[in-house]
Amino acid sequence: MKRYILHTPFNIYHFEATTWLHAVHKHTYFEIIFILKGAGIHHINGNRFGYSQGDVFLLGPEDYHDFAIHELTEFCFIRFNESIHDHPVVDKDSPWQPIIKTLLTTSSQSRGSIVVDKQEKEKLRHLLMVLEEEYERHQPPYFAIIRDSLMRSMLMILARNLFGQAPSRPVVNASVEAILMYVQQHIYRPKELSIEHLADVFHYAPAYISLFFKKQTGESLKKYIIKHRIKLIEARLLYSPLTLAQIADEFGYTDESHFCKQFRKYTGNTPTAFRKQT
Structure with missing residues (x-):
């Protein structure tokens, strides 16, 4: 199985597609996948999850996946290595640190889309819009600080939703x-x-x-x-x-x-x- 490699600590990949062109694959990085419009099936680790506008998926390095697109789909992939949160000026005892670490080491893929609540989806969409704009401008040294703050907010919202919801399809007791x-x-x-x-x-x-x-x-x-x-x-x-x-x-x-x-x-x-x- 092919494994995709991220050669930078962070990037954003925003595109539309009617056909998924990539074979089933793994990554060497983490990936937040936003479904901005469209519908289809997301195959993750041998499971099938229907997707539609507003859905958000979080994949880790060992998750494998591909898509079956039923309607023109607008995707936005945020790809990052865990190291972007290991900034030397950050207090390692901050209360958000263990929450994010737990999120990134917890398999979320028995649940399909992490976010169900419409308001939570809107919050993430707004944060994504700001993050994309900053990513396009990429003004050092401000970008890295703003990026990390926005990413931290996104991951905290994902953690709140993931740990607060029951699996959409129970896999184990x-x-x-x-x-x-x-x-x-x-x-x-x-x-x-x-x-x-x-x-x-x-x-x-x-x-x-x-x-x-x-x-x-x-x-x-x-x-x-x-x-x-x-x-x-x-x-x-x-x-x-x-x-x-x-x-x-x-x-x-x-x-x-x-x-x-x-x-x-x-x-x-x-x-x-x-x-x-x-």
Whole structure:
């Protein structure tokens, strides 16, 4: 499957189409997709979602998708790397930081369009209009600051809608959704993701929570945690200047050697080789 690469931290792609010309693909970046007019089907990760004017989708690097266009559709794609929010002057303890981090590490694709409320769609549309205008003018040094503020507002609205709505089509048991959310929120604290700790948090026996999770998702809980952590580490290697020691520390590894061994075990590559490949 083809993987599209973003060579800049941020761009906007606005166009109309009657036929979708791209094969099913993944990305190396995040993507907010606005449907400004038109109708059709959005295929995401093997699921089918009808789309129409006002719908908004959020895709991460491992999501794969394409469109079947039924009516002339006006799209606007905002493509960005997670690194655009790692600005050195930003207070890392700001309350919006964990909300956006959770949004970007939470799969939204069991829900289709994230935004349902008409007023919320209008707010996002207005923010998009301002962002596009600033993107066209691109006046340094103001653009990066304005862009980040507008993007932060958009992502906070998406988070409010995503975390406040039920899936349009349930994929797994609600208790599993709670476990998934907990794992994603605590992925940087390995001690809080031990089977024993998770069993205590969710009031299951340690043996049962693993069986329950695998029955509902088809994947073991331990394997899911490792895969999710590796996915985030790959993003750090691709889009951040952090050293291996800093990444190992961020994700709670005891040392750089242990970090490198586990990364190689699950990817077949050392972190250094993976970073050089890109």
